[in-house]
Amino acid sequence: MYSIHEVCQRTGLSAHTLRYYEKEQLLPGVGRTPGGFRQYSEEDMETLGMICCLKNTGMSLQDISRFMTLAREGDHTLRERCELLIRHKETVLTRMEEMQRHLDKVSWKIDFFTEKLAEYERDQGSSGAGPENPGD
Amino acid sequence: MYSIHEVCQRTGLSAHTLRYYEKEQLLPGVGRTPGGFRQYSEEDMETLGMICCLKNTGMSLQDISRFMTLAREGDHTLRERCELLIRHKETVLTRMEEMQRHLDKVSWKIDFFTEKLAEYERDQGSSGAGPENPGD
DNA sequence: GTAAACCTTGAAGTTCACTCTAAGTCAACA
DNA sequence: TGTTGACTTAGAGTGAACTTCAAGGTTTAC
Numbered sequence: 469m470y471s472i473h474e475v476c477q478r479t480g481l482s483a484h485t486l487r488y489y490e491k492e493q494l495l496p497g498v499g500r501t502p503g504g505f506r507q508y509s510e511e512d513m514e515t516l517g518m519i520c521c522l523k524n525t526g527m528s529l530q531d532i533s534r535f536m537t538l539a540r541e542g543d544h545t546l547r548e549r550c551e552l553l554i555r556h557k558e559t560v561l562t563r564m565e566e567m568q569r570h571l572d573k574v575s576w577k578i579d580f581f582t583e584k585l586a587e588y589e590r591d592q593g594s595s596g597a598g599p600e601n602p603g604d
Numbered sequence: 605m606y607s608i609h610e611v612c613q614r615t616g617l618s619a620h621t622l623r624y625y626e627k628e629q630l631l632p633g634v635g636r637t638p639g640g641f642r643q644y645s646e647e648d649m650e651t652l653g654m655i656c657c658l659k660n661t662g663m664s665l666q667d668i669s670r671f672m673t674l675a676r677e678g679d680h681t682l683r684e685r686c687e688l689l690i691r692h693k694e695t696v697l698t699r700m701e702e703m704q705r706h707l708d709k710v711s712w713k714i715d716f717f718t719e720k721l722a723e724y725e726r727d728q729g730s731s732g733a734g735p736e737n738p739g740d
Numbered sequence: 741g742t743a744a745a746c747c748t749t750g751a752a753g754t755t756c757a758c759t760c761t762a763a764g765t766c767a768a769c770a
Numbered sequence: 771t772g773t774t775g776a777c778t779t780a781g782a783g784t785g786a787a788c789t790t791c792a793a794g795g796t797t798t799a800c
Contacts, residue, residue, distance in 0.1 A: 607776095607777090608776095608777075609776080609777090619776095619777085623778090623779090636778095639777085639778090640777080640778060640779095641776090641777060641778080642777085642778090
């Protein structure tokens with residue numbers, strides 16, 4: 469059993485965020501001490517691991533909530549969850565390929581700017597104050 | 605010269621978004637017809653290309669706005685812009701590597717769920733209504 | 741036993757990137 | 771000349787994912 473503070477340290481999520489996730493049905497029904505403090509079980513920690521996994525690959529909290537609702541319904545939703553994960557993986561792969569293409573464009577721009585910069589500094593050097601280390 | 609409608613078609617951005625970008629200083633000073641309608645020049649289109657390039661690689665509109673302000677200041681900001689782009693590229697590469705790691709985790713989860721599903725369906729098949737194609 | 745640190749709740753506030761609304765203007769066509 | 775329909779503006783609204791606040795209850799260390 470872990471306090472909210474321990475869970476923060478293990479997951480990197482803030483206490484605020486953990487309470488928010490509970491409210492939003494991503495991880496409902498977390499246990500309480502007699503005093504009313506949250507107590508996370510080993511199973512809760514595993515669920516949180518899955519939540520972070522999905523969140524880190526860009527799934528919306530709403531979709532994660534739906535996935536977790538299915539998980540709570542039991543093994544008869546295994547096929548649905550499996551298919552959902554496979555579709556999600558494909559989405560992420562597509563997104564990464566797109567990102568690579570966009571990044572290629574940024575690389576071209578860098579080449580273009582580097583060339584333009586070299587030209588500009590050559591002009592500055594010949595007509596202006598001169599290079600800082602002429603005899604280097 | 606392009607009307608806002610033509611720019612929408614060429615960039616995939618909505619008219620609302622184009623006006624918003626103008627207001628937010630990403631692309632200020634777009635020309636007007638005598639009647640007050642926006643007229644985008646060839647140069648504006650190039651700037652928009654750069655904006656989309658940065659946006660598509662996840663740069664915030666605030667940072668894009670800063671970049672565009674530098675661009676308007678002239679060639680003496682070339683070095684700064686070049687360095688900025690290089691740093692951005694590194695950030696994106698790091699983000700993509702992280703994403704790949706997170707995606708690997710999703711893949712493991714899929715394997716795990718696939719196995720669990722096979723087990724579950726085997727159990728269902730032996731104790732329940734039986735497979736749908738017993739003689740296949 | 742009391743003070744400081746930490747927890748609880750519900751609700752309001754924040755940031756980002758749009759997106760929509762209202763009220764009015766402009767252009768093209770019958 | 772009138773009527774569509776696309777354009778203009780300022781400003782309000784939206785949704786996602788938190789984040790902060792206020793007011794109070796619980797633990798723990800001295």
